[in-house]
Amino acid sequence: MSQLMLCSLGNSSNAGNDTNNNANTNSSMEDDDSYPLPTIYRCRAPIASLDCMEEFNSGGGGGGGDGLGNCGAVAGTKEQLLTNCIAAQAHRLQHPSPGIRYRNLGKSGLRVSNVGLGTWTTFGGVGGSGNEETAEAVIALAYDSGVNVFDLSEAHSGHRAETQLGRILSRRAWNRTTYVVTTKIYWNSKTEGRGLSRKHIIESVQASLLRLQLSYIDIVMIHKVDPMCPMEEIVRAMNYVISKGWVMYWGTSRWSPVEIMEAYTNCRQFNCVTPIVEQAEYHLFYREKPELYMPELYNKIGVGLMAWSTVTIGMVSSRTEDCGMSFLSRSSYKVKNKYSSFSWTEDETQSLYKEQEYGWKDKLVDEEARKYSDKFREVSALADRMGCSFGQLAIAWSLKNESVQCLLLGAANIDQLYESLQGLQLIPKLNASMMSEIERILDNKPSRPPMVSTLALR
Incomplete structure (x- = not known):
């Protein structure tokens, strides 16, 4: 879900609607203390992708990544930041843990x-x-x-x-x-x-x-x-x-x-x-x-x-x-x-x-x-x-x-x-x-x- 969300950000024609929809979805899932079905767990974006969203929306800028899968802001274009965030997302999903709240x-x-x-x-x-x-x-x-x-x-x-x-x-x-x-x-x-x-x-x-x-x-x-x-x-x-x-x-x-x-x-x-x-x-x-x-x-x-x-x-x-x-x-x-x-x-x-x-x-x-x-x-x-x-x-x-x-x-x-x-x-x-x-x-x-x-x- 988080990768699709990030890809939609790169598409200028659907940026506004998709960003709002996904932000609302992630917000409701983050604050929900109930335990939905396991299939929903696998679609839930982890904390890393939410951090990437904040950095992306702020327009990038200073600070370096640590090279270990964290998505710190890096100098460069938004396309570079998007690539780094997707890489960080893949790293965090290497060992997914459904049920973390x-x-x-x-x-x-x-x-x-x-x-x-x-x-x-x-x-x-x-x-x-x-x-x-x-x-x-x-x-x-x-x-x-x-x-x-x-x-x-x-x-x-x-x-x-x-x-x-x-x-x-x-x-x-x-x-x-x-x-x-x-x-x-x-x-x-x-x-x-x-x-x-x-x-x-x-x-x-x-x-x-x-x-x-x-x-x-x-x-x-x-x-x-x-x-x-x-x-x-x-x-x-x-x-x-x-x-x-x-x-x-x-x-x-x-x-x-x-x-x-x-x-x-x-x-x-x-x-x-x-x-x-x-x-x-x-x-x-x-x-x-x-x-x-x-x-x-x-x-x-x-x-x-x-x-x-x-x-x-x-x-x-x-x-x-x-x-x-x-x-x-x-x-x-x-x-x-x-x-x-x-x-x-x-x-x-x-x-x-x-x-x-x-x-x-x-x-x-x-x-x-x-x-x-x-x-x-x-x-x-x-x-x-x-x-x-x-x-x-x-x-x-x-x-x-x-x-x-x-x-x-x-x-x-x-x-x-x-x-x-x-x-x-x-x-x-x-x-x-x-x-x-x-x-x-x-x-x-x-x-x-x-x-x-x-x-x-x-």
Whole structure:
């Protein structure tokens, strides 16, 4: 569709009508959060062609292309610009991903793709190779497929991941406005630079900027609350780094609803920038916080949901029988409270390495895995009938929840990422009857406890 659109621009006799018609079509499809049939996906023009339209309509001019398929404006005639845009379009369509949509994160104006790339496994986490060339191929595939969110964390692969991503982004030289980088500040009681003090937050942001070789970070998330640091100090420090232009937005990760509300209240009290997103675990077997409390936080204070799970982050085997035990053993059944499950700390990531290398397993976790293995097998059988993998079904199921504005995927190689992206095409197939069948199998739909009247307690 986008090539026909560009060709019509070159035809002077039909330029006015065709441009208006195609612009209206693309605008309505871009803003539509519904999921039409897969055939419509293949006709949808990706972001690159829309950027080309803006450059073309502005009449060309300065700036050079990066030689990697991006359609930056180049000096020359409109015919040259048209040729470059068509080449960029062909490059972006090399790995098409039907189902990519763009939504506002929380109630902010930041537009993010409905799936993002969680880079823990990409940069050498559990199952990852740690090879920078492989990581660059994964990131390039994600970007070319329309994914614009790249998530990092100080607590996962740490400083090395930020350094490698910085080198990749520098080599690729993509337009900075076309992607969103998120990272997390993590407090660790085992190091000297611990806590969420103003000093630690500012120094962490400055260090991340140097490693990423960026002038700003789009979103910085606070990874867990430091019980020894006043909330006022945290929100004032985040407001400071935003006012300096080092950070555009801030959010939280693994915070309880009470903690998020406390941060919001402090922001309002001290006239600070409020958080826009909470990053939380969400999958078929962990549903309470994302389904009960995050919609409420979104409606009341505008905090959106960026979700991840042990399936979508790429921590499961490709074989179904191994996938079940691997996923269940790392899911939220060892949760200590109902708001925060898998903690992603160094202690637990080290335990994953031990399990992978030495066969070490927790007996309690094994019991929980056996308890839920029957449900897993039934969902896997349903996925087989639909002609997809368990992971693809889990991705599509998670995105059926309208509260999930961005779901983080993980991949150690391009094959894993491509397979995960194909799961987006399942979303139209998950109709009401199919969702009811999944609910019947899971039998774990969360519900709020009944209200207890204080009069009844007297």
